[in-house]
Amino acid sequence: MRMLPLVRYPVAVQLGLPFGDHADALAPFAPPAPGHPHAPDSDVEFYFVRHPRARRYLLRVDGDGRVRVTIPRGGSRREAAAFGLRHLRWIAGQRAHVQRPGLSADERRGLRARASVDLPARLLELAARHGLTVSRVSVRNQRTRWGSCGREGHITLNWRLTLMPAWVRDYVMIHELMHLRRLDHSSHYWRLVAQAYPDYEDARKWLRVHGPALR
Numbered sequence: 475m476r477m478l479p480l481v482r483y484p485v486a487v488q489l490g491l492p493f494g495d496h497a498d499a500l501a502p503f504a505p506p507a508p509g510h511p512h513a514p515d516s517d518v519e520f521y522f523v524r525h526p527r528a529r530r531y532l533l534r535v536d537g538d539g540r541v542r543v544t545i546p547r548g549g550s551r552r553e554a555a556a557f558g559l560r561h562l563r564w565i566a567g568q569r570a571h572v573q574r575p576g577l578s579a580d581e582r583r584g585l586r587a588r589a590s591v592d593l594p595a596r597l598l599e600l601a602a603r604h605g606l607t608v609s610r611v612s613v614r615n616q617r618t619r620w621g622s623c624g625r626e627g628h629i630t631l632n633w634r635l636t637l638m639p640a641w642v643r644d645y646v647m648i649h650e651l652m653h654l655r656r657l658d659h660s661s662h663y664w665r666l667v668a669q670a671y672p673d674y675e676d677a678r679k680w681l682r683v684h685g686p687a688l689r
C-alpha cells in the first residue's frame with residue numbers, strides 16, 4: 475500500500491459565535507468512551523488571546539500541541555474554554571497534522587523492537603480469522619509503503635503501523651492479507667476488503683489525512 479505525498483494542512487478554523495445559538499449553549503464536557511478509536515487527547519492545554527477585531531471564537535493548534543483560543547469582542551474566557559472543549563475531536567485531528575519533534579534514536583529503536591513482535595502477532599491473528607496462510611512476515615522501515623504483499627505470501631509491514639490507531643493498523647493488515655487472495659486492486663479485490671473490513675473507507679480516509687504526519 476503506497477503512502478501519499480506529504481501535504482501540510484492549515485491548522486486554523488473559524489467557527490460560529492456561541493451567543494444566542496441554542497446548539498452552542500454551555501454544556502458540561504462529557505469525556506469520550508475509553509478505547510474509542512476517535513477519542514481525542516485528554517491533555518489539551520489551552521491558552522487564551524483576546525482579539526477585539528475577531529468576529530468569532532477561533533482555535534489554532536501550535537507546533538508544541540498547545541491550543542490557542544482567540545476570544546472575540548464581547549466574548550469571555552469561560553465561553554472560550556467551553557468552545558475549546560466542544561472541539562476536542564477537531565483538536566486531536568489537527569494535532570496529528572502539526573509537525574512533531576522527531577523521535578529520539580532510543581525511542582525509535584524501542585518502538586521498532588516492539589513493532590517487530592506486536593505487528594506479526596496481530597497479522598497472524600487476523601490471517602487465522604480469515605483462514606489465510608502467511609508464509610513470512612517482515613517488519614521494515616519503508617519510506618513509501620505501509621505494507622506490501624509478495625507472490626509467495628510474504629507480507630512486509632512498516633514499523634510505523636504501531637503509531638496508528640489499532641483500527642487503522644488492522645485495515646492496513648487486512649489490505650495486505652486480501653492480496654493473498656488477489657494481487658491487484660480490482661473491484662473484486664475491494665469487495666474482499668469490504669467483506670473483511672466494512673469500515674475500510676474510514677481507515678483509508680484516516681491514512682490520507684494523518685498518514686503523512688507519521689513519516
Ligand SMILES: [Zn+2]
Nearest residue numbers: 475649653659
Ligand atoms: Zn494493495
